[in-house]
Each structure stands twice: as structure tokens, then as C-alpha cells.
Amino acid sequence: MTDTDRTTPGPVPGPGGDGGLDARLVVERDAFRLDVTLTAAPGEVLALLGPNGAGKTTALRALAGLVALSDGHLRLDGAELDRTPPESRPVGVVFQDYLLFPHLTALDNVAFGPRCQGASKSAARERAAGWLERMGLAEHANAKPRRLSGGQAQRVALARALATRPRLLLLDEPLAALDARTRLDVRAQLRRHLAEFEAVAVLVTHDPLDAMVLADRLVVIEDGAVVQEGAPSDIARRPRTDYIAQLVGLNLFRGHADGHTVRLGDGPTVDVTVTELLAGDVFVAFPPSAVTLYRERPAGVSARNLWRCEVAGLETHGDLIRADLTGELPLAADLTTVSAAELDLRPGATVWASVKASQTHAYPA
Template sequence: MSLAASITVVQGELRLDVEIVVEPGEVVAILGPNGAGKTTLLRTLAGLVPLESGRIALDDLVLDDPAAGRFVPPEERPIGVVFQDHLLFPHLDAAENVAFGLRCRGVRRTEARERARAWLERVGLGEHAGSKPHQLSGGQSQRVALARALAVEPRVLLLDEPLSALDVLTRAETRRTLARHLASFEGVRLVVTHDPLEAIALADRLVILEEGRVVQSGTAAEITAHPRSTYVSSLVGVNLYRGRADGDRVVLEDGAALSVPAAGTGEVFVVIHPRVVSLHTSAPSGSPRNVWQGRIEGVDHEGSRVRVGVGGPRRIVAEVTPAATEALGLAEGEPVWVAVKATEIETYSR
């Protein structure tokens, strides 16, 4: 069973324009910054936001197709959702929350209650069946939300920022539990998150969503190797520029040229790892041919490394040792020379 969606929705400032296919056997994470349209995408799949144009289908079952005049309301879609903030019903206890969907589907009260208890056992909350949501910890309420979504045996499971409402300590544990339940769920699995760690931990494939559009899709390794947006490059921690390659040089968007051996031709991304950026207090001489002057905008100590942000004709982050920082007197506001060896620059076509 696979989910195929081609989605166009306008909500206020946001225009969501996305094609996405989730195959059986894979967990897909939609990763993107706040406001990228992740939650809207999920609500559209669940039927809480109707499509403006496009089509959502689960194998042969068409869920939304405005052109064909078809719209399956959320209560009739075989889709379970674990919402951000979990959205447990505050007036019902944990078992009644889990039984809610079963009751809506006509399961008798006692049987629904029994099956709800069984689900709570499965997520390790058997003794909390009678607890109200406000009596549960973040991790527990997350598991109740998961049990509630799974109890009606959906064919698609959607999770919206499943771990973001949790504190750091419970997050790691809940992430493991969640990964286990995701693995045992035999259906379409889609996670929406702004946290790259969460995405990598839970999903096989990442889809990067920015400003309502998919900018990149692939495994975590593929994406970190070839970031295609500033958002991804900053997640990965590398410097990313757009430019046009022409033989041994790349002309960047700011007009400056970098020398890069065998850069090829055409539109390219240029990746410069912070490790290969060197900083100097006077104009360096010698092999590096990519040299420019800038001003230090920030100095961040991260353990044994120091990340130095340099502004100027283009922003770049350099990674140096604390000793070098000391020796060169690197501090915010100081002028500095930036040098990058041509052979250390990586390019790939856009």
C-alpha cells in the first residue's frame, strides 16, 4: 500500500505545493523550518484541510480530488494522526481517550474499554488507564496519543512533531519506543518534524520542505552530502553558495569568482566545509587563491572547536582551534582575512 499525494493548498501567507509518495516499508520524515507548511501538509492528508487542486490517493482509494468532485471526510479516512501537543481530550481518562475512536466506529462500550486497556498495556501504560491527561507526563501522554491513533487500526499513520513537546530526558527514551512502534506498524508512515535528529532517528527517507515546496528528498546521507538549500546546509553545518561554474572557476551570486579546479559548467551549489576555511590577521601569501577580507560577526566555542562567523562579501563559517583563536586574537568586530584552498571546495550541479 502506498500513499500518493499531489497537494496544492493556500492558507493565508502560505502556498503549499507538494508532490509526495510514501511507499510501504519506508518511514518518511518531512523536515523543514517553522512555517514551511509541514502541519498544513499533514492536516491536508488527514482531511482537515481540503485540497484546492491535486489528488490524494491510498493505492486505488482516492481520498481527495477536487477536479473529480471527490472528498472523503476525515472521519472516513483510514488515517491515524498523532498530533503535536498530543491533543488528548482533557475531559476523558487515558482509556476513554484510546477508546474514543472505537466508540465512534460502533464498538460497544465494554469491548472498546477492554481493547483500549490492551493498547495501553502495549505502550506500557496499563496502570494509567484511569488517569486524566493532566495527570500524565509528557512522555506518557505522547504514548496515549499513539495508542489512541493506532487503536482504530488505520492504514496510514501520521505523526506531527511527536517529540517536540517532551523534555530532553524523556525525548531519547520516547524516541526509542516510538521507533519500535513505527517499525511494527504495517502501513504508510509519515513523520513531520523540524528536528533533524528526530527525522534521522525515525525515518528512512527525508523530504525537506521549505516555504511550501519540497527542496530535496533522499536518505540522510544523501542529503547531508549534497545540501540544496541554506536551511539544509546550516543543519549540516557547512557553508553553501549558489553559483555558475565555468571551467576552473565558479562565479557566485554576489559576483565574485572562486577558483575551483574542474568545476564543470552550469548552475552549481558550492559547499565549503568550515574545517577547510583558514583565518589570517594579514593578507596570506602562498597557495590558496580564494582570499577575501571580512569582519568577524560571532565566535562560538563548541568543545574543542571554535566556530567563527565572518561577514563581508559573503558570510562564511570557519572552524578553528581554541589555541588559534587565542593566538590570532579573533573577536567579534575584528577584521580578518579568509582563505580557502581551491582543491578543498566541492561543487555539484543544481
């Protein structure tokens, strides 16, 4: 065995040596309870998505061994990790603030993990140099963190995590510290590196774009529980909570369907276009861009859905103006700056909101 291959003994795989992650994480702390089940195959990137305080970071820390489980189990490649100390787990972590050692060069930051695993200084530095080259940072090997840009520091932190050859890679808001321009470039690079990673990766983020671009599967957590999981495209198309709908930019309502009509509780009805007649509880979703606004009740409009609303607020949303509406049906509407000016929109103004049935999407609740 060479110095490069020598590692600290880790947990022994269980019978069958099943690959991937199999965990039920139960953490009870004061008034908060986390209870989530996570499974992922080798090579899969799992994103934990949810609002602040939902339990995402607690779940990540439980996987790393930094928070003890109150109940449940944690198996990685068939090995039980519940009682394995953090330093003995085959887990690499990229923290939100990267936590690079300020007194060490980029090379020695990356070599730190292999050194802790028993590799000689020369072998650890050789492995670190290889990772820096893969990250496009070979020319920055001797630079200390203060001389690195945000994107470069992020890649050094990723290289440091990968240099230990983990079977589970944990990324805690890995792009949050970057400016918008850098984030775009680093996101693309991170996606490439994750695609090459052969074990399980778990990403925590509150940014839907990061989750959609980087992950194979999303797990949405609210109030310590999983509320929806699946492929990014499925979740974006069929959100099941208000949080997810707002995240992916949809108006979402729950009601009772009868054919092509959905009654929203005690509120108005929504006409929908579906290939098969619906019956029972359903969700109805449509984007803010599908909403057309009028200052007077329109005559001869083809849209079957028309509601009287009041402008509660206006805000810039990219190149558009987003109107927050209350009234018969609380919803969001997107329109151009010119249209908003022509309609003389302002808080308190009465408007009529219309949506064509063909622009709605209905699916079972």
C-alpha cells in the same frame, strides 16, 4: 465479525487497490499557495521538513481532511479521499500537544478511537490495554494525563492513534514538547514503533535530527513548494537551498565550474577536489569545521582557498564557537573556545579564512 473488528465503513479502494499514499495537495489561502506532491509506499516514513510558514502543517491538515483541497488529489491505498470527511478517513493523528482527554485515563484515551469505530467498551479497552503494553505503559493504564510525564503522554497519544489501525499515520512535531533528555529516549522509542508500522507515516518537523533519525525519506518544503526530496543521507550531503545547508550545518554556494575551479557569480573562485572534471552550474559545500581562521594573511598555507573576511558575530554552537563571517565570501566557521580566545575574535575583527580543496564537495546544480 467480532466487536474488536467492527469499524465504521470507510472509502472503498479504487481499481487495482494500489497501496500507499499518492497525493497532490493544492491549497490556496489568501496570499499563500501550497502545491506539493507526496508519494509513499506502505511501511515508509516520510518527513516534511521546512522553515516556519513553509506549508508543512497545512499539508498535514490537508491529508487529515481538516483543510479542503483547492485542487489536486488524495489517494490512499487506491481509495479517493478528496471528499471523505475526516472522521471517515483511515487516518491517525498525533498532534504536537497530544490533546489527550484530561478527564479520561490513559486506557480510556487509547480506547476512544476504537469506541468511535463501533467496538464495544470491553473490546476497545482490551485493544487499548494491548497497545499500552506495547508502549511500555501498562502500569500507567489508570493514570490521567496530568499524572503522566511528557514522554509518557507522547506514547499514549501514539497508542491512541495506532489503536484505530490507520492506513496513514500523521505526526505533527511529535517531540517538540519534550525536554532534551526525554526527547533522546522517546525519539529512539518512536523510531522502533514506526519501523513496525505497516502503513504510511508522515512526520512534520523543523528539527533535522528528528527527520534524519525517524524518516526513510525527506521532503523539504519552502514557500509552499517542494525544493528537494530524497534519502536523509543524500539531502545532508547535497543540499540545494540555503535553508537546507544551514539545517545540516554546511556552507553552501552556487557557481559555475570549469574543471577544478568554481567561480561564485561575480565573487571569488573556489578550488575543489573532484574525481571528474565539472562544467556548468554547480553547488559547492563544506562544513564550518573545515574553515581555518587567521588574524594575519598566512604564508606557506597549503590551502588554495583563502579569503579576507570580517567577523559579523559569534555564538556558542555545542562545544564550539561559531563565527559568522562577511566579506569576500560570507560563511560560517567553527572553532574551539581556546582558539577563539587566542585569535582575539570579536565582531568587526578582520580575519583570513582558509579551506582546503580536499574538504569541499561540488555537485551539479
